[in-house]
Amino acid sequence: MAHFKKKSANTKQEVPTSAMPDIVFMLLIFFMVTTVLREVTLQVRVDFTKAENIEKIEQKRLVSYIYVGPEKKPGNMLGDTKVQIDDAIVRNVKDIRRLMYDKLVEQPKLIVSLRVDHSSEMGLVTDVKQELREAGTLRINYSSKREMK
Amino acid sequence: MLLKKKKRDPAEIPSSSLADIAFLLLIFFLVTTTIDVDTGIGLVLPPPPDDSEPPPIKERNMMKLLVNSAGLILMNEKPSALTEVKETLKKFIDNNGAEANLSVSPQNAIISLKTDKQTPYRIYIDVLDEVKGAYADLRNTLAMSRYGVPYDKLSKESQKVVNQEYPQKISEAEPDKGN
Numbered sequence: 001m002a003h004f005k006k007k008s009a010n011t012k013q014e015v016p017t018s019a020m021p022d023i024v025f026m027l028l029i030f031f032m033v034t035t036v037l038r039e040v041t042l043q044v045r046v047d048f049t050k051a052e053n054i055e056k057i058e059q060k061r062l063v064s065y066i067y068v069g070p071e072k073k074p075g076n077m078l079g080d081t082k083v084q085i086d087d088a089i090v091r092n093v094k095d096i097r098r099l100m101y102d103k104l105v106e107q108p109k110l111i112v113s114l115r116v117d118h119s120s121e122m123g124l125v126t127d128v129k130q131e132l133r134e135a136g137t138l139r140i141n142y143s144s145k146r147e148m149k
Numbered sequence: 150m151l152l153k154k155k156k157r158d159p160a161e162i163p164s165s166s167l168a169d170i171a172f173l174l175l176i177f178f179l180v181t182t183t184i185d186v187d188t189g190i191g192l193v194l195p196p197p198p199d200d201s202e203p204p205p206i207k208e209r210n211m212m213k214l215l216v217n218s219a220g221l222i223l224m225n226e227k228p229s230a231l232t233e234v235k236e237t238l239k240k241f242i243d244n245n246g247a248e249a250n251l252s253v254s255p256q257n258a259i260i261s262l263k264t265d266k267q268t269p270y271r272i273y274i275d276v277l278d279e280v281k282g283a284y285a286d287l288r289n290t291l292a293m294s295r296y297g298v299p300y301d302k303l304s305k306e307s308q309k310v311v312n313q314e315y316p317q318k319i320s321e322a323e324p325d326k327g328n
Contacts, residue, residue, distance in 0.1 A: 021164075024171040031178035049274040053281035057187040113187060116270050122216075123266030125273075129321070133197045143189040144274060 044069035044084050049118045050147040057141060062111045064103050064137075066096070068124060069117030081120050083128060093127050100135040115143040190277055198323060209250055210257040212241050216276055218267035231275055238283035242315065255287070255315045263322040280319060287315050 046069045057063055071079035083090045085099055104110050112132060116125055132140060215223040222229050224237055242258045244251035252258035260280055264273055288311050292300040296307060
């Protein structure tokens with residue numbers, strides 16, 4: 001039985017890989033740009049509450065955070081519930097007024113995101129809210145994660 | 150003077166491993182990136198209290214929600230379970246004057262949320278979530294009956310119209326002084 005000789009193409013069968021580094025770099029730059037490294041070190045524990053009817057904050061640059069939760073102590077211990085703004089714990093709740101007012105002057109459309117630990121009590125949260133009212137930062141957002149059903 | 154120039158191969162940096170390095174960096178950033186979106190329950194606080202008296206509100210238009218220190222919920226002095234809150238609120242808001250002790254219209258309905266000092270924050274958020282949920286349901290029903298599409302698929306203008314029908318009036322009561 002006669003065999004047909006298989007014709008092989010004369011062209012090179014190779015995927016050009018010279019552009020691969022370019023593609024990889026492009027992806028790399030995308031991820032480098034989108035990565036947000038955590039800008040504050042949390043000194044209080046914040047475990048978010050869960051809720052169903054939540055909304056997204058679209059404009060991230062308008063947001064300023066207030067953290068409320070039990071203070072982290074060395075050796076995995078938790079202390080009393082404290083308020084943290086930026087990098088420091090606020091000792092006196094009355095200071096929030098001035099701090100937030102300064103932020104409001106810089107960004108008049110400020111949204112205050114309250115990141116409150118689920119174990120906190122409303123007394124402190126209400127105090128913080130009263131201070132925010134005095135400061136004039138009226139748009140707030142209780143940070144919480146989506147509840148999975 | 151004539152210098153004899155050596156003929157050399159053009160110098161070349163080996164670039165074959167460039168892709169590997171790039172991949173390594175890429176994987177690092179892929180792993181460390183957390184594209185997290187800020188989500189939460191939005192509210193607008195009332196401006197700081199002044200000396201002027203608050204406008205009078207008819208008793209029937211106000212639903213008083215009290216969450217006490219044990220996390221128990223009182224709706225107009227009646228104890229309720231968390232699961233009942235949404236339905237009761239929907240009935241209250243969408244009453245349109247039908248029952249004498251419920252709201253006159255959704256525009257007049259006000260929900261007043263009050264907490265104690267020791268109220269757990271988790272319960273407060275749960276209740277607030279139910280209040281938001283009641284409004285979301287009502288708006289969705291109206292959107293479906295009037296436009297035939299769910300609320301979040303509506304255009305911005307139509308959403309505004311729906312929002313005017315069911316404005317969210319959530320008032321957070323002034324905390325008691327002195328305790």
